[in-house]
Amino acid sequence: MANVTVIGAQWGDEGKGKIVDWLASRADAVVRFQGGHNAGHTLVVGDTTYKLSLLPSGIVTGTLSIIGNGVVLDPWALKAEIEKLEGQGVVITPDNFAIADNCPLILPIHRDLDGLREAAAGTGKIGTTGRGIGPAYEDKVGRRAIRVCDLAHLDSLDLQLDRLCAHHDALRAGFDQSPVDRDALLSELCEIAPFVLQYAQPVWKRLKKVRKAGAKILFEGAQGVLLDIDHGTYPFVTSSNTVSGTAAAGSGLGPNATGFVLGIVKAYTTRVGSGPFPTELEDEVGQRLGERGHEFGTVTGRQRRVGWFDAVLVRQTCSISGVTGIALTKIDVLDGLDEVKICTGYRLNGQVYDYLPSHAADQEAVEPIYETMEGWSQSTAGARSYADLPANAVKYIQRVQELIETPVALVSTSPEREDTILMRDPFMD
Ligand code: IMP
Numbered sequence: 001m002a003n004v005t006v007i008g009a010q011w012g013d014e015g016k017g018k019i020v021d022w023l024a025s026r027a028d029a030v031v032r033f034q035g036g037h038n039a040g041h042t043l044v045v046g047d048t049t050y051k052l053s054l055l056p057s058g059i060v061t062g063t064l065s066i067i068g069n070g071v072v073l074d075p076w077a078l079k080a081e082i083e084k085l086e087g088q089g090v091v092i093t094p095d096n097f098a099i100a101d102n103c104p105l106i107l108p109i110h111r112d113l114d115g116l117r118e119a120a121a122g123t124g125k126i127g128t129t130g131r132g133i134g135p136a137y138e139d140k141v142g143r144r145a146i147r148v149c150d151l152a153h154l155d156s157l158d159l160q161l162d163r164l165c166a167h168h169d170a171l172r173a174g175f176d177q178s179p180v181d182r183d184a185l186l187s188e189l190c191e192i193a194p195f196v197l198q199y200a201q202p203v204w205k206r207l208k209k210v211r212k213a214g215a216k217i218l219f220e221g222a223q224g225v226l227l228d229i230d231h232g233t234y235p236f237v238t239s240s241n242t243v244s245g246t247a248a249a250g251s252g253l254g255p256n257a258t259g260f261v262l263g264i265v266k267a268y269t270t271r272v273g274s275g276p277f278p279t280e281l282e283d284e285v286g287q288r289l290g291e292r293g294h295e296f297g298t299v300t301g302r303q304r305r306v307g308w309f310d311a312v313l314v315r316q317t318c319s320i321s322g323v324t325g326i327a328l329t330k331i332d333v334l335d336g337l338d339e340v341k342i343c344t345g346y347r348l349n350g351q352v353y354d355y356l357p358s359h360a361a362d363q364e365a366v367e368p369i370y371e372t373m374e375g376w377s378q379s380t381a382g383a384r385s386y387a388d389l390p391a392n393a394v395k396y397i398q399r400v401q402e403l404i405e406t407p408v409a410l411v412s413t414s415p416e417r418e419d420t421i422l423m424r425d426p427f428m429d
Helices: 016-024 057-061 075-087 108-124 133-141 148-152 154-174 182-197 203-212 284-292 311-320 360-365 391-404
Strands: 004-008 029-032 041-045 048-052 064-067 097-100 217-220 260-266 269-271 305-307 325-329 339-348 351-353 367-374 408-412 420-422
Touching (some): 016 260, 048 057, 048 075, 057 064, 064 203, 075 182, 260 311, 311 339, 311 391, 325 391
Parallel strands (some): 004 217, 029 064
Antiparallel strands (some): 041 048, 269 305, 339 351
16 A cells, blocks of 8 residues: 655645545544645534644544654644644544654744844745744754754753854844843743653654554645745745655655655646746736635735646646646636636747746746637536536646646545545555
């Protein structure tokens, strides 16, 4: 039985939630391997709506849920999320929830720095979620982060905080900010430590055991490949690797464990925050797609930018992430349009490109080359087989598949779990 790795193949918000829920209900363990509480995920089970940012999706149904070492963990956000879910009747114990003890922490000083930098950047700002993600990853790579396991060694935390605070004080001085209140930070950490430590363990070992027992593991990616720190639209990216390969490094299992790579792809394109967006629509078609698709950020409530499907980008992200098959979501948002467009290439300085060049200025300057297809007036919402789809919607899906050079494994036709056309079951592949 294969494991499954789910990743976003655009700029995030591809509709991973529904697909992940469906897969999580059939998995024995669900693992988050990168990002932090910048992700947003709404789960509807029966009459209850659960909002998750940091916890893996399996948590709601009691499936073993694991936060891997590749995640940056805000312990206070974790506590708030756990308490909120417990208030809704979800049972979270060290039996069904584990945190990698080598996971770096997001501290209030990271959130401060995120905000200060964004405010100072003016129009050049990245448009982060303001959760301190970038600064926390910087401290990890700078080898001065406080990690979960450090909370079990409070006696040596003092020294570590000296190093960390010296670095942050220098940065804060540049923003005319007072130095870090080191004693307050230490006492906050001492206070939260027992809460975090009850779940902390070497999760690579737990996963090894689970894997040996033949369990199905779902690796739950956050954000999307175009926000990847290496492969995304740098510098307008998040600070982690969002590609499928991170599932291995960010959890402590080898690359042969990650199984079927399911790329989640929206039938059009959206992005939140700043940065290049070749197929962005700033007309009434874009507005219509945004309204029909409810394109508002789950975490920040910001309106998402909207555009036509960009096959160049998705072909690139599927290749970079070794996508086995895609889940095409929100096709119903395109219902009722006279025509639909797909970007098949770019024009830049008189040349045609079949990929997105790496330089930010080139990414901003590329002009999309479109192929126009006839739309469909009938509804695709709720379709559960190809036969239920209008012929032009089928043509659209087939053309997408051809252009991105990756097979469609499933098509999602509404937020309801059952409204899915399944061609290949990732867990059975
Ligand atoms: P950060 O991850 O908060 O540093 O934000 C960096 C960029 O990633 C910004 O453009 C955010 O809007 C974007 N971003 C971060 N998390 C998500 C997400 O879950 N969905 C979509 N965009 C995201």
